[in-house]
Amino acid sequence: MSGQNQESFPCAEAVVFAVRGEIDIANATQLCAALLHATDRPDCHCLVVDLSRVEFMDLSGVRALYECRRVLAWEGRHMVLAEPSAAVERVLTALHMEHDFEIYPIVEAALVHTARQRYEEGPRTGVRGCE
Numbered sequence: 775m776s777g778q779n780q781e782s783f784p785c786a787e788a789v790v791f792a793v794r795g796e797i798d799i800a801n802a803t804q805l806c807a808a809l810l811h812a813t814d815r816p817d818c819h820c821l822v823v824d825l826s827r828v829e830f831m832d833l834s835g836v837r838a839l840y841e842c843r844r845v846l847a848w849e850g851r852h853m854v855l856a857e858p859s860a861a862v863e864r865v866l867t868a869l870h871m872e873h874d875f876e877i878y879p880i881v882e883a884a885l886v887h888t889a890r891q892r893y894e895e896g897p898r899t900g901v902r903g904c905e
């Protein structure tokens with residue numbers, strides 16, 4: 775076993791999932807399910823979570839992202855956050871979790887380490903409509 779280096783994930787194909795609206799205890803579980811659903815394909819190695827349109831996020835939302843990243847890592851997939859909105863930055867900072875995630879200032883920067891790109895719009899407000 776060599777070291778567990780996050781950079782060693784093969785990120786040929788990336789899915790960009792845009793999260794919008796408010797993420798709280800009412801839809802955090804759905805968010806995690808939607809993110810995992812978006813990556814549930816053999817050619818997806820990397821999930822880029824675009825958080826630029828998130829208007830509100832609380833602890834349950836952060837927990838959902840953390841749990842999702844854990845599951846994806848276990849599957850050998852990579853997950854990064856991109857463009858956290860002020861609301862997201864605030865909660866990450868308050869929870870001292872801003873270093874627990876790989877965070878890129880813009881989506882394009884998050885995609886630099888991937889060979890190819892694939893864009894996928896997340897559902898509007900929250901994650902309704904995604905089983």
Ligand SMILES: [Zn+2]
Pocket residue numbers: 783784785819820821852853887888
């Ligand atoms: Zn990656």
